[in-house]
Amino acid sequence: MIDPLEPVDVRMRGFARRTTVEDALRWLDGKTERLDEQIVPLAEAAGRVLAREMVSRVDVPPFDRSMMDGFAVCAADTLGASPYNRLVLQVVGESLPGRPFYGRVCSGQAVRITTGSLLPVGADAVLPVELVEIAVGDASHSRMFTQGEVSPGRHVGRIGEDVEAGTTVLPADRVLRPQDVGLLASIGVTDVPLVRRPLVRVVVTGNELLPAGSPPRPYRIADSNGPMLSALVKRDCGVIVEVDIVPDEPGTMLEAMRSEADLVLVSGGSSVGQEDHAPAVLVEHGELPIHGIAMRPSSPTGIGRLDGRLVFLLPGNPVSCLCAYDFFAGRAIRALGGRSKDWPYRRTTLPLARKIVSAVGRLDYMRVRLVEGLVEPLAIAGASILSSTTRADGFVLVPANSEGYPPGAEVEVYLYDIIS
Amino acid sequence: MIDPLEPVDVRMRGFARRTTVEDALRWLDGKTERLDEQIVPLAEAAGRVLAREMVSRVDVPPFDRSMMDGFAVCAADTLGASPYNRLVLQVVGESLPGRPFYGRVCSGQAVRITTGSLLPVGADAVLPVELVEIAVGDASHSRMFTQGEVSPGRHVGRIGEDVEAGTTVLPADRVLRPQDVGLLASIGVTDVPLVRRPLVRVVVTGNELLPAGSPPRPYRIADSNGPMLSALVKRDCGVIVEVDIVPDEPGTMLEAMRSEADLVLVSGGSSVGQEDHAPAVLVEHGELPIHGIAMRPSSPTGIGRLDGRLVFLLPGNPVSCLCAYDFFAGRAIRALGGRSKDWPYRRTTLPLARKIVSAVGRLDYMRVRLVEGLVEPLAIAGASILSSTTRADGFVLVPANSEGYPPGAEVEVYLYDIIS
Numbered sequence: 001m002i003d004p005l006e007p008v009d010v011r012m013r014g015f016a017r018r019t020t021v022e023d024a025l026r027w028l029d030g031k032t033e034r035l036d037e038q039i040v041p042l043a044e045a046a047g048r049v050l051a052r053e054m055v056s057r058v059d060v061p062p063f064d065r066s067m068m069d070g071f072a073v074c075a076a077d078t079l080g081a082s083p084y085n086r087l088v089l090q091v092v093g094e095s096l097p098g099r100p101f102y103g104r105v106c107s108g109q110a111v112r113i114t115t116g117s118l119l120p121v122g123a124d125a126v127l128p129v130e131l132v133e134i135a136v137g138d139a140s141h142s143r144m145f146t147q148g149e150v151s152p153g154r155h156v157g158r159i160g161e162d163v164e165a166g167t168t169v170l171p172a173d174r175v176l177r178p179q180d181v182g183l184l185a186s187i188g189v190t191d192v193p194l195v196r197r198p199l200v201r202v203v204v205t206g207n208e209l210l211p212a213g214s215p216p217r218p219y220r221i222a223d224s225n226g227p228m229l230s231a232l233v234k235r236d237c238g239v240i241v242e243v244d245i246v247p248d249e250p251g252t253m254l255e256a257m258r259s260e261a262d263l264v265l266v267s268g269g270s271s272v273g274q275e276d277h278a279p280a281v282l283v284e285h286g287e288l289p290i291h292g293i294a295m296r297p298s299s300p301t302g303i304g305r306l307d308g309r310l311v312f313l314l315p316g317n318p319v320s321c322l323c324a325y326d327f328f329a330g331r332a333i334r335a336l337g338g339r340s341k342d343w344p345y346r347r348t349t350l351p352l353a354r355k356i357v358s359a360v361g362r363l364d365y366m367r368v369r370l371v372e373g374l375v376e377p378l379a380i381a382g383a384s385i386l387s388s389t390t391r392a393d394g395f396v397l398v399p400a401n402s403e404g405y406p407p408g409a410e411v412e413v414y415l416y417d418i419i420s
Numbered sequence: 421m422i423d424p425l426e427p428v429d430v431r432m433r434g435f436a437r438r439t440t441v442e443d444a445l446r447w448l449d450g451k452t453e454r455l456d457e458q459i460v461p462l463a464e465a466a467g468r469v470l471a472r473e474m475v476s477r478v479d480v481p482p483f484d485r486s487m488m489d490g491f492a493v494c495a496a497d498t499l500g501a502s503p504y505n506r507l508v509l510q511v512v513g514e515s516l517p518g519r520p521f522y523g524r525v526c527s528g529q530a531v532r533i534t535t536g537s538l539l540p541v542g543a544d545a546v547l548p549v550e551l552v553e554i555a556v557g558d559a560s561h562s563r564m565f566t567q568g569e570v571s572p573g574r575h576v577g578r579i580g581e582d583v584e585a586g587t588t589v590l591p592a593d594r595v596l597r598p599q600d601v602g603l604l605a606s607i608g609v610t611d612v613p614l615v616r617r618p619l620v621r622v623v624v625t626g627n628e629l630l631p632a633g634s635p636p637r638p639y640r641i642a643d644s645n646g647p648m649l650s651a652l653v654k655r656d657c658g659v660i661v662e663v664d665i666v667p668d669e670p671g672t673m674l675e676a677m678r679s680e681a682d683l684v685l686v687s688g689g690s691s692v693g694q695e696d697h698a699p700a701v702l703v704e705h706g707e708l709p710i711h712g713i714a715m716r717p718s719s720p721t722g723i724g725r726l727d728g729r730l731v732f733l734l735p736g737n738p739v740s741c742l743c744a745y746d747f748f749a750g751r752a753i754r755a756l757g758g759r760s761k762d763w764p765y766r767r768t769t770l771p772l773a774r775k776i777v778s779a780v781g782r783l784d785y786m787r788v789r790l791v792e793g794l795v796e797p798l799a800i801a802g803a804s805i806l807s808s809t810t811r812a813d814g815f816v817l818v819p820a821n822s823e824g825y826p827p828g829a830e831v832e833v834y835l836y837d838i839i840s
Contacts, residue, residue, distance in 0.1 A: 042632065046651030057603075065628075067763055067804060097628030100639045115736070116628030120638045132789060146461065162805045178655060179809040181744055182648030186641070186738075186806060190633035201674060208485075208517030208536030212462065213610035219483060219520045219538045221606070224438060228602030231466030235598060275489060275534065316535075318606075322599055346766070384487065385582045386606060387480075389599040390590060414598055 016296040020400060021327065021363050027290060028303060028328060032335035035196040035262065039207060042190055048237070049195040049338035050174040056187040061372060064119040066095070068155040068225040071110040071132060071144065072123035075152040084335035086133065086145040095138040110144060120388045126155035170404060173338055186188035187221060193340035200238040201261035202229050205248040205269040205278070206316055225314075225321045227269040232325050235344065235418075238263070252279045252396055256286060257306050262336060264309060265329055265337050268316030278313050280307060288313075294400055295363040297383035298324035317383035323365045345394065348376050356405045358398035367392035375411055392416065410413055438714040440782050440820060441747065447710060448723060449750060451730060455616040455682065462610055466601045469615040469758035470594040471746040476587050476607040481582035484539040486515070488575040491552060491564065492543035494831035495572040506553065506565040515540055530564060539576055546575035583607060593758055615758035620658040621681035622649050625689040625698070626667040626736055644806060645687040645734075645741045652745050655764065655838075658683070658753040660731070670697045674705060677726050682756060684729060685749055688736030691720035698733050702726060710731075715783040715819055717803035718744035737803035743785045765814065765834040768793050776825045778818035787812035788833060796830055812836065 019027075037051030046271040066072065072095060081087040084088040089288040095101040100118035101111045110127070111120050119126070131148035163169055169187065170180055172298035176192075184192060208218075209223040229342040233240050241261050246252045248269040257264050257278075269276040279302055282288040286306030291313070294300050302313030314321045331341050353374035367378045372395045377396070378388050394415040398404055405411055439447075481781035486492065492515060501507040509530040515521040520538035521531045529548070531540050539546070551568035583589055589607065590600055596612075604612060617737030629643040630636070646663040653660050661681050667674045668689040677684050677698075689696045692711075699722055702708040706726030711733070713721050722733030729840055732749040734741045751761050773794035778784040789796045790813045796810050797816070814835040825831055 006526060042647060043650065056585045060642060097626075098640045114627070116626060116641065153650075157804055161802075162807050169807065176651075177649035177810065179738070179806060179836070181651045182738055182742075183806050183810050185632040186644035187645040188636065188642055206517075206536060207534070210568060212605040216608065217518060220518050221481060221536065222608055224602035224606035227605040228598045230463065231596075231598035231601045234466060250722060263628060290655070318602055345636035382581075384577055386599060386603050387582050387589065388605050390597065416599075417595060 009137065018292045018362075019417045020292045020294050022285055024290050024301075024303060024328065025331070028310075029335070029341070031305065032332045034199060034338045035336050037193045037372060038196045038412050039191045040194045042181060042192055043182070044183055045176050045192045045194060046178055048176055048192075048197075049339070050170055050172055050176060051193040053168050053172045054170040054184065054189065056163045056165055056169050056185075058163075058187055059161040059165045059216055060062045060186050061157050061161070062085055063329050064159050065157045066113040066117050066119055066126045066155060067116055067157050068126050068128045069114050070126045070128040070130075070155065071146075072101075072120050072144070073110045073127050073150065074105065074107050074123060075125035075150050075242060077107055077129060078125075078146050078149045081131075081149050083147045086147045089144055089146060091142050091144055105250075115178055124152045124156070125150040125252065126382045127174075128155060135249060143276075158180075169407075175339065182386055188314065196260040198238045198333050198336040199241045199260065200233045200333060201241045201256070201257040201264045202233070202243040202267065203253070203264060204243065204245045204267045204382075205253070206245075207247060209245055209268075211245050221356075224318055225316065228318065228322065228386075229265055229314075229325060232322075232330060233265075233333060236330045236333045237337050238338065248275055248277050250281050253278050253281045257281065257311055262309060263329070263332060264306075264311045265314060265325070266311065267314045267321055270313030270315050278302070278311075282311055282313070283322060286311070293324075294361060295327070295365065296359075297365060298327065299362070303328055315383070318386040319367075319389055320383045322386075322389055343414060344418050345416065346412055346418065347412055349410050349412050352377075352405055352407055352409050354413055355407050356396065358402060358404040360403055361400055364395045364397065364398040364404075367394075368396050369393050370413065375413055389416070424569045438719065438734045438782075439710045440710045440714050443832045444710050444713055444721075444723060444748065445751070448730075448752055449761070450756070451725065452752045454758045455618060457609045457613045458616045462601060462604055462612055465596050465604070465612045466598055466615060468596055468612075468617075470592055470596060471591055471613040471615045471758070473588050474604065474609065474612075475608075476583045476589050477586055478583075478607055479585045480583040480606050481577050481579060481581070483581050484579050485577045486535055486537050486539055486546045486575060487577050488546050489534050490524055490532075490546045490548040490550075490575065491566075492521075492533045493530045493547050493566070493570065494525060494527050494543060495545035495570050495574065496745045497527055498545075498547060498569045498600045499567050501566045501569050503567045506567045507511060507728070509564055509566060510699075511562050511564055513540075516589050536593045537603055544572045545570040545575070548575060566722040585665040588645040606629065616752050617662045618682040618756040619656045619680065620653045620753060621661045621676070621679060622653070622663040622687065622775045623684060624647055624663065624665045624672070624687045626665075626687075629665055629668060629688075644738055645736065647689060648738065648742065648806075649685055649734075649745060652742075652750060653685075653753060655761065656753045657757050657780050668695055668697050670701050673698050673701045677701065677706075677731055682729060683749070683752060684726075684731045685734060685745070686731065687734045687741055688732035690722050690735050698722070698731075701762055702731055702733070706731070712777075713744075714781060715743075715785065716749070716779075717748065717785060719782070721748065723748055735803070738806040740803040742806075742809055764835060764838050767832055767834055767835065768837065769830050769832050772797075772825055772827055772829050772831055775827050776816065776818060776831075780823055781820055783820050784818040784824075786818065787814075788816050789813050790833065795833055809836070 288304035514532035525542035708724035
């Protein structure tokens with residue numbers, strides 16, 4: 001219900017002191033300490049963030065091993081061998097995976113060996129099978145001929161040559177690469193201390209909204225911010241606890257903001273109208289130091305805290321919602337998860353096809369297309385036009401102290417598609 | 421078991437005709453048609469690939485709606501209104517979400533309206549609540565005063581202004597952005613036709629290997645390629661059906677290669693030694709047109725087909741395995757999934773700190789670090805040294821026709837960390 005007894009420009013009054021983007025980020029960055037650690041099976045660790053540095057307790061490889069199929073030998077015994085000067089060696093055993101040769105290889109002796117097997121004591125090189133001949137008719141295979149030389153250490157993987165015990169193999173805060181997971185497997189790690197992923201609750205308000213996928217009803221529209229925010233949170237490696245569509249009513253808002261989560265996103269009802277209860281609830285039960293930001297779109301954004309958790313009041317208009325998420329909420333989710341605060345967007349610098357005009361005193365988020373190597377601002381750029389962000393290739397920022405850019409100016413474009 | 425009766429350089433004979441990387445990619449690209457489509461709930465669609473273009477069957481918004489809390493009016497009635505010249509209008513009803521005002525707004529009339537509600541017939545603008553005063557003591561609220569003007573269309577979201585019915589909103593092959601998911605929700609899409617994700621089977625051979633996480637046993641080592649390949653496949657949006665560690669034995673290999681999958685990765689036993697059965701199995705039951713590639717590491721890589729599915733024989737040495745995966749298998753997985761064949765790695769161009777030497781006739785994959793803006797080749801670069809890929813920031817490619825680069829040469833570095 002509208003109460004027109006509360007007149008004259010409530011909105012303009014409420015946002016008389018708009019916070020700059022820089023100040024909002026400064027406040028926010030002071031409130032986003034990395035979450036605690038949790039132990040996760042190695043198989044689920046790729047792409048996640050290491051909570052502590054990892055030190056190997058073992059050598060890799062754990063023993064001197066053969067890198068080839070062939071014969072473990074004393075390299076000196078092969079000196080001078082060639083196809084024209086074959087040298088004979090006595091085969092005294094074999095070394096297989098898990099069934100090594102425990103004896104000593106003396107000068108003049110050789111031990112059959114397969115890739116990955118223990119190099120016996122006394123041997124210092126592996127003679128590849130290609131350099132070897134066995135005397136025809138020697139049923140016992142007890143003698144072999146080398147027709148080539150090997151130098152000491154040849155085809156031998158030395159104990160600890162990949163990783164020495166005691167080495168820090170990966171630093172804290174590392175986003176684990178596929179090969180990091182392989183390395184951890186090779187040093188025997190099965191469970192990994194990772195930074196916990198932030199739990200995010202999405203609260204969508206708006207009496208006109210129907211949950212995505214519900215049967216159509218006259219003069220109601222499907223919620224698009226819930227699905228979009230869920231995808232954004234997932235991109236930033238947060239975990240969605242729940243997406244709730246709730247009436248914008250103080251008790252319900254408070255309950256939703258207090259339910260399990262590390263961080264709450266409220267979509268819609270973020271402004272200073274009579275129907276916007278979320279800001280009042282935050283002011284009463286928590287804090288709302290930032291409400292109204294000098295940017296377009298997204299100026300009716302609020303950032304506060306309740307019971308120690310961050311609460312983001314995101315405008316209901318979908319472009320504003322996307323922009324406010326990306327500027328503030330996504331940054332906080334990445335920081336809580338131990339990740340870089342930087343945007344995940346790729347950047348490219350190209351000349352403008354047409355001028356961009358912007359008001360001094362606010363930051364502008366302009367959707368653009370790339371057309372034949374030029375940056376083309378999208379004509380339709382209303383905060384309610386979600387399709388402007390699906391037709392755009394990315395966006396350009398115009399800082400608060402700029403009136404815009406002339407045609408031909410080189411501008412930095414943030415590309416929406418993370419990977420080409 | 422080694423049979424030394426098969427002598428002299430089998431390996432060198434087997435790979436006498438090494439395929440160039442370009443030829444291998446050409447063959448491969450002819451065999452990686454995009455998979456068929458599957459229908460997936462919208463909530464799981466972000467980041468996946470659209471199989472068909474999406475056309476909206478509805479207008480967004482589906483009706484003319486208010487973008488503000490205020491009064492629906494005939495804009496002409498507000499002409500000349502100001503705080504010093506308040507104009508009176510008669511309030512004839514209200515329009516709420518799902519409970520619109522079905523009557524007509526005539527000149528001199530106004531209808532209370534909330535954000536997102538239907539703009540009644542006859543009205544052509546919304547007067548924001550901030551510009552309105554109600555006569556004190558008018559308990560029925562039947563009259564209001566406007567103290568400002570609005571122009572026609574002001575604060576009205578027109579039917580179809582975001583999306584018109586019949587418009588193609590997203591093209592086929594689109595990797596769905598968060599905002600795309602929002603847009604699909606807003607046009608009422610609940611299930612999305614996506615390109616099926618390729619099912620990938622990983623078969624790890626090597627008698628010396630223990631599955632990652634199994635209790636240590638003397639002179640055996642933990643498998644690191646299985647976990648690494650699983651993470652790589654996940655990165656490229658494939659689905660791991662299973663990681664099997666199997667003995668390199670023809671019957672077992674054939675069975676593993678024939679089990680459910682769109683694509684099979686065999687790690688280890690890819691070469692031409694006596695113990696390497698996978699190549700022979702492929703030759704006998706399928707095809708192996710590529711075996712031995714002019715590159716380092718990864719030269720003992722094989723690419724073939726069995727029962728119509730691609731089979732990749734990846735070397736067991738972990739760096740070779742990573743490199744062969746990235747050059748060939750990852751590309752095929754991305755292509756089957758409808759994604760770009762390009763590497764997901766970011767690139768940067770910087771000068772070399774020290775020279776890189778490479779043999780003509782093969783492509784080299786050199787791991788490098790970035791140190792103070794210079795590209796530093798890693799000294800230890802053996803194919804068995806997995807830690808060289810965890811200590812490296814990325815890699816540099818030296819093409820087959822190059823002998824390397826001098827210090828100071830500008831080289832392109834592929835960065836292992838996908839996002840900074």
